[in-house]
Amino acid sequence: MNIGEAAKRSGVAAKTIRYYESVGLIPSAGRTAAGYRVYDRRDVETLRFVHRARSLGFPVKDVASLLALWNDRHRASADVRALAEGHIHAIDAKVAELQSIRRTLATLVERCHGDDRPDCPILEGLADPSTGGDCCGGGTA
């Protein structure tokens, strides 16, 4: 099948498939005499795997590792698990950072009456955080 069909079946945009090939995430596809890329069902399976890993937020480099493990019959599941756990930790760190920011913002917003007067604790907090509640003070970020 052509790249468009592979894209439809895998959920990965044709542009993105070409990108994945260019960065070596997936092997180079075969070509017709006219230069069109050719894919089979196995390729689509691989693309689907990549698509799901990406939608779980794994960086492309990690997806490459996951693909390699997937294709390795002698893999140790501990390696896969370590990758996934690392990703979970990264997510936890990101969530903690976002929630810290959210708390600061919510505090500022609460104090702002939000009418047509210029007086605004949000701007004051940005101009001088000591007046606006601590921000990122003990932050993990």
Next chain:
Amino acid sequence: MNIGEAAKRSGVAAKTIRYYESVGLIPSAGRTAAGYRVYDRRDVETLRFVHRARSLGFPVKDVASLLALWNDRHRASADVRALAEGHIHAIDAKVAELQSIRRTLATLVERCHGDDRPDCPILEGLADPSTGGDCCGGGTA
């Protein structure tokens, strides 16, 4: 003062200050006869404001709006508050997405024994999500 000193005092890297100037976030700095950028205390205040807004995750475009409001004596605090609330909503969406992903990953990791055997529910879940718990099924992403 030179850009290096302004960077030190504001917490914004010299490179980043030049970038902010190039995209119009901050006005063009004055120059010495030799072409060096010159900053005063007010400029440093502005840079600090920008630095704090950025560290709260506001995109540069929003920081531009915040700066404009900050410099506008006739602003309505409602406009500032709306910006901040919009940012909070964006953060909430991001957090929800990350937590959804986290749940899926945690489920997969739990099921993986993580030893030297190749059997691995994480890879199986990526290859075929119907066997690995739902992922992003009703997802907001």
Next chain:
DNA sequence: TTGCACCTTCCCACCACGGGAAGGTCAAGC
């Protein structure tokens, strides 16, 4: 005058694509 720290502009790299241009290919319909 030498040396070093600082400044300037410029381009490249990151990450993971998306848009779009310029041009070739294929299959269907007339």
Next chain:
DNA sequence: GCTTGACCTTCCCGTGGTGGGAAGGTGCAA
């Protein structure tokens, strides 16, 4: 056989927000 339109190809630019580094000019002190 020719047109039409959908598909494919490569290539380059843009995103956001910097960081790194090259090549070259400045400023100040010894």
